Amino acid sequence: xxxxxxxxxxxxxxxxxxxxxxxxxxxxxxxxxxxxxxxxxxxxxxxxxxxxxxxxxxxxxxxxxxxxxxxxxxxxxxxxxxxxxxxxxxxxxxxxxxxxxxxxxxxxxxxxxxxxxxxxxxxxxxxxxxxxxxxxxxxxxxxxxxxxxxxxxxxxxxxxxxxxxxxxxxxxxxxxxxxxxxxxxxxxxxxxxxxxxxxxxxxxxxxxxxxxxxxxxxxxxxxxxxxxxxxxxxxxxxxxxxxxxxxxxxxxxxxxxxx
Amino acid sequence: xxxxxxxxxxxxxxxxxxxxxxxxxxxxxxxxxxxxxxxxxxxxxxxxxxxxxxxxxxxxxxxxxxxxxxxxxxxxxxxxxxxxxxxxxxxxxxxxxxxxxxxxxxxxxxxxxxxxxxxxxxxxxxxxxxxxxxxxxxxxxxxxxxxxxxxxxxxxxxxxxxxxxxxxxxxxxxxxxxxxxxxxxxxxxxxxxxxxxxxxxxxxxxxxxxxxxxxxxxxxxxxxxxxxxxxxxxxxxxxxxxxxxxxxxxxxxxxxxxxxxxxxxxxxxxxxxxxxxxxxxxxxxxxxxxxxxxxxxxxxxxxxxxxxxxxxxxxxxxxxxxxxxxxxxxxxxxxxxxxxxxxxxxxxxxxxxxxxxxxxxxxxxxxxxxxxxxxxxxxxxxxxxxxxxxxxxxxxxxxxxxxxxxxxxxxxxxxx
Numbered sequence: 001x002x003x004x005x006x007x008x009x010x011x012x013x014x015x016x017x018x019x020x021x022x023x024x025x026x027x028x029x030x031x032x033x034x035x036x037x038x039x040x041x042x043x044x045x046x047x048x049x050x051x052x053x054x055x056x057x058x059x060x061x062x063x064x065x066x067x068x069x070x071x072x073x074x075x076x077x078x079x080x081x082x083x084x085x086x087x088x089x090x091x092x093x094x095x096x097x098x099x100x101x102x103x104x105x106x107x108x109x110x111x112x113x114x115x116x117x118x119x120x121x122x123x124x125x126x127x128x129x130x131x132x133x134x135x136x137x138x139x140x141x142x143x144x145x146x147x148x149x150x151x152x153x154x155x156x157x158x159x160x161x162x163x164x165x166x167x168x169x170x171x172x173x174x175x176x177x178x179x180x181x182x183x184x185x186x187x188x189x190x191x192x193x194x195x196x197x198x199x200x201x202x203x204x205x206x207x208x209x210x211x212x213x214x215x216x217x218x219x220x221x222x223x224x225x226x227x228x229x230x231x232x233x234x235x236x237x238x239x240x241x242x243x244x245x246x247x248x249x250x251x252x253x254x255x256x257x258x259x
Numbered sequence: 260x261x262x263x264x265x266x267x268x269x270x271x272x273x274x275x276x277x278x279x280x281x282x283x284x285x286x287x288x289x290x291x292x293x294x295x296x297x298x299x300x301x302x303x304x305x306x307x308x309x310x311x312x313x314x315x316x317x318x319x320x321x322x323x324x325x326x327x328x329x330x331x332x333x334x335x336x337x338x339x340x341x342x343x344x345x346x347x348x349x350x351x352x353x354x355x356x357x358x359x360x361x362x363x364x365x366x367x368x369x370x371x372x373x374x375x376x377x378x379x380x381x382x383x384x385x386x387x388x389x390x391x392x393x394x395x396x397x398x399x400x401x402x403x404x405x406x407x408x409x410x411x412x413x414x415x416x417x418x419x420x421x422x423x424x425x426x427x428x429x430x431x432x433x434x435x436x437x438x439x440x441x442x443x444x445x446x447x448x449x450x451x452x453x454x455x456x457x458x459x460x461x462x463x464x465x466x467x468x469x470x471x472x473x474x475x476x477x478x479x480x481x482x483x484x485x486x487x488x489x490x491x492x493x494x495x496x497x498x499x500x501x502x503x504x505x506x507x508x509x510x511x512x513x514x515x516x517x518x519x520x521x522x523x524x525x526x527x528x529x530x531x532x533x534x535x536x537x538x539x540x541x542x543x544x545x546x547x548x549x550x551x552x553x554x555x556x557x558x559x560x561x562x563x564x565x566x567x568x569x570x571x572x573x574x575x576x577x578x579x580x581x582x583x584x585x586x587x588x589x590x591x592x593x594x595x596x597x598x599x600x601x602x603x604x605x606x607x608x609x610x611x612x613x614x615x616x617x618x619x620x621x622x623x624x625x626x627x628x629x630x631x632x633x634x635x636x637x638x639x640x641x642x643x644x645x646x647x648x649x650x651x652x653x654x655x656x657x658x659x660x661x662x663x664x665x666x667x668x669x670x671x672x673x674x675x
Contacts, residue, residue, distance in 0.1 A: 158325055159384035161371040163449050165401035173400075177388040 020238075027235055028228040035232040043210050044218035045236060051126065051214060052194040055133035056141075059190050063141040064183070068171070070142070071149035082146075089139045096135055097203025104131065104204075128205035129212050133194035140193050144186030148179040188248050192241055277301055278336050280453055280485040284321050285330035286314075293317050293509040299485035299502070301336075306500030306517075307489045310528060314509040315489040319455050322487065323378045324360065324371035333361040335452050335485070377451030381458040383442040385430035391441050392417065392426040398449030416444045420478075436467040443478060454479075454486040460495060472498060493532040497521060505529050523587060523665050536588040536633045539667055550586055550664055556630035558657075559606045560586050560664035583667045590624060590636040592661035596654040597645050605658040613651045616642065627653060 028035050070082050088096055104111040104122045114120040122128040152175060160170040176183070198216040205212040207221065215237045222230035278301030286293040293314035299305040309315045320326040322333060336358050360369045385394050393400075396413035400406065417423045420440050430438060439459065446454065459475060460468045476499055479486050490496050496503050496517065503520045505513040505528070513525035524530035530537030540552040548561045600608055611629025618624075623642050625635045633655060637645075647653070 153384075155380065155382070155384050156386060158371070159378070159380060159386075160397070160401070161325070162323055162374075162376055162378040163398040163401055163445070164372055164375070165397070166372055169401060174386055174388075 023231060023234055023238070027231050031228075032232055032235075035226075035228045036236070040209055040213075040218065041233055041236060044213055044215050044233070045240075047126070047129070047210070047213065048195055048215040048237075049240075051129045051133055052137075052191050052197075054130045055137055055194040056187055056191040058130065058134045059138040059141045060183075060187060063138045063186075063190075064145055067142045067145035068149055070146045086139045086143055088136055089143070091136075093136055093197065093199030093201075094203050097132060097200035100132060100135060100200065100204040104128075123204055124206040124208065124212060126205075126211050129201055129214060132200040132204040133197045136197050136200050137190045137193040141186040141190040144182055144189060145179065148182030148186075149175070152178050184248060188245065191244070195237070195241065278452070278484055279303075280322075280333075280335050280487075282322065282333040283331035284318055284333065285328060286317055286321055286326060287329045288317070291509060293321075295504075295506060295509070295511045297322075297487070297504060297511075299487060301484055302482075303502060304479050304486045304488060304500045306496035306503045307487055307506055308491065308493065308496045308503055308520075308529075308532070309506035310491060312508075313506045315491075315506055316457060317509075318506065319378070319457050319487065319489050321361070322453065323376045323455055324369060324374045327368055328361045328363055330363055331361075332359065332364075334359045375450065375452045377446030377449050377454045379439075379442045379446045379454075379456040379459055381461055383430075383438045383462075385433075385438060385441055385445070387430050389429075390426065391422065391428050391430065391433070394430065394441060395445045395448050397445065413448060416448045420444045434467075435463045436471055439463060439471055440474075443475070447478070447482065452484050454482055454484060456486070456488045458490055459488060460492070461490075475499065493521075523585070523663070525585070525667075530587065534590065534634075536590060536593075536631075538586045538588075538631050540584055540586055540664075542584055542664070548659060548664070550584055552586065552631050554631055556609060558586055558588070558631070558662055559659040560584075560662040561659040584664045585667045586662060586664045588633065588657055588662050590634045591622075593633055593635045593655050593657045595625065595627070595635055595637055595641070595645060595647070596656065597651070598654070600654055600656050605656045607655075607657040607659060607662065609655050611653055611655055613647055613649055613653055615649065616647060627655060629655065 066085065070078060070085070101108060101123060103109050104114065106112065106115055106121055106123060111122065114122065120127075122131055156174055156178070157170050160174050161167075165173065196216055197214070198220070201212070201214060202217055202220075207213050207217045209218075213221070215233060219230050219233045219237070222233060280297065280299045282295075282297045284293060284295050284297060291312075291314070295314070295318055297305070297307075297318065307315050307318060317326065321328055334357070359365075359367050360374055361367060385391075386397065389397065392410055392413050395416050396404075396406075396409040399409035399412055404412075414423070414426065417426055420443070422437065422440055422444065425433065425437060425441070430441070433441065439462070443456075443459070460471060463471060472495065479488075479499060488495070488499050490499075500517055503513070503515065503517050504511055505520065505525065507526060507528055513520055513529060515523075520529060521533050524533055524535060524537055527537060538550075538552045538554065538556075538558070540550040540558070543549050543551045548559050550558050550560050552558060609629055609631075611627040611632065613625055614628045615626035616623060617626075618639070619636075622636045623639050625637060625642075625647060627633050627635055635655065645653075
């Protein structure tokens with residue numbers, strides 16, 4: 001192996017693994033249970049899992065049709081639309097949070113009507129957490145699924161049409177099953193992104209234990225007052241992510257499957 | 260007979276027979292223009308023969324409704340006899356009563372979903388996530404049938420195709436021949452009014468092709484509606500079809516019975532496919548049947564073709580002096596000599612030089628350059644006797660009765 005590649009690669013490995021090692025080495029292993037209890041881990045973890053799952057569900061419902069639209073519609077409009085909807089991928093999340101406040105806040109462009117007509121307030125509520133996470137995570141699902149739809153064999157959709165299958169039925173009975181692996185991969189990416197969401201959440205939904213304080217926010221809080229608790233919480237979050245990825249990897253993300 | 264060998268486009272649109280297809284297909288794709296008149300009676304198998312890029316697949320896609328016409332009309336007679344097209348009663352809603360599927364002039368376009376066209380794709384396009392049984396049951400399910408009855412009907416089709424053992428398999432676990440059968444079963448199970456096959460045997464190896472071909476012939480014979488088989492293999496067309504339509508560069512150059520197309524090719528391409536020598540020329544002496552060829556040389560063409568001397572068309576060919584003609588000579592009708600033949604030999608004698616020798620299965624094909632140049636089939640023994648080699652000068656002879664001349668439909672449409 002040529003050294004100009006080998007040396008930076010080794011440094012890269014060390015750089016990525018060192019923080020992980022630091023976390024594991026400095027963990028307060030003997031009194032982990034107490035540290036966790038103090039940090040209010042149960043409510044934060046439950047809120048995190050609930051919100052990330054809800055955000056993924058919303059992303060599936062809205063994102064899959066959107067991905068289909070982007071994959072099938074041609075022309076400049078589609079290109080522009082694709083660039084816009086994937087903007088949150090590169091957006092600083094805090095900016096996303098501010099933008100959400102401007103749009104959906106109590107005085108926001110659309111938020112004032114939500115409040116006036118439905119009495120619905122999003123900022124600083126659990127619903128707001130889900131909105132913030134969806135905003136940031138959905139593009140991950142959209143681009144993954146769009147790629148799969150784009151490379152999916154449209155010949156099969158034609159075959160279905162000649163057999164009398166209408167477009168939506170074909171989508172449901174042919175296209176979706178064919179892109180299932182990518183759908184799962186996209187959902188996992190989306191869920192993982194939502195689980196780790198911090199910037200947009202704290203800006204749009206605030207940091208209230210029990211209602212909007214998800215794991216990342218709890219870790220941030222604990223870091224100032226209770227470093228051991230922060231480490232313990234980080235470990236839990238890490239464990240959950242690793243567990244989910246490992247489970248899905250066995251079932252869905254085998255090498256060679258289309259993603 | 261001669262009229263049939265002519266351009267289909269020069270005839271008025273064929274009236275639709277019961278359940279038949281009548282189409283004038285015009286599709287423009289940049290510089291390429293497909294402009295073809297196609298008709299097929301119910302129960303008839305029409306082979307669409309043509310080289311790559313001739314518009315065969317475009318024609319099929321237009322008929323299937325996967326591509327809209329730019330001009331023309333596609334109609335399949337709605338009052339079809341016995342094609343069973345409507346056990347589920349959706350038919351009248353799907354298909355307009357006049358049977359017109361596509362007519363830009365009247366803004367009519369029935370999409371593929373509603374046409375009831377059975378299309379067997381060249382690459383089969385079986386659904387990889389469904390079992391063989393569910394692939395065949397797909398059309399019934401798509402039209403709203405419940406799973407159990409749809410599967411029951413599909414199982415009947417698999418039985419008929421000898422595929423019952425494979426019902427639970429996924430398409431990925433099928434051989435090429437099996438996949439071809441499943442694709443045909445799936446298309447027929449959709450109870451189509453029109454059956455379209457795109458190069459049905461192209462993806463198979465030689466041995467499987469032979470086996471599937473005879474089977475396919477049987478299944479096509481059982482189908483009550485019109486069938487179009489697109490192919491570039493002349494043998495496939497001759498074996499499977501009741502009629503052959505030849506497409507070149509988007510135009511119909513010949514449309515007729517297989518025997519006619521095989522004996523009276525209308526273009527170079529068809530002649531080459533059929534393994535015949537074809538020349539263009541003009542009749543210069545009606546008494547001796549003398550034809551001066553465009554590429555140089557003269558042939559006396561006194562052959563009757565198709566064993567139908569009573570056909571008024573045949574007499575017309577030879578009596579219209581000065582008319583543009585095609586002259587066809589089978590390679591086996593020409594003999595080679597290394598010395599000038601004796602007097603009393605056939606009227607056609609000319610000289611040439613051997614430019615190529617190729618061994619076919621049971622004979623040798625010799626390419627001779629001369630006026631005219633010709634492909635000549637002789638026995639391997641004759642090659643040895645004549646000491647043939649590239650560059651060797653030879654005499655060619657052919658009986659006038661073995662040479663057939665007929666009007667060139669491409670250059671001077673003959674009105675009968």
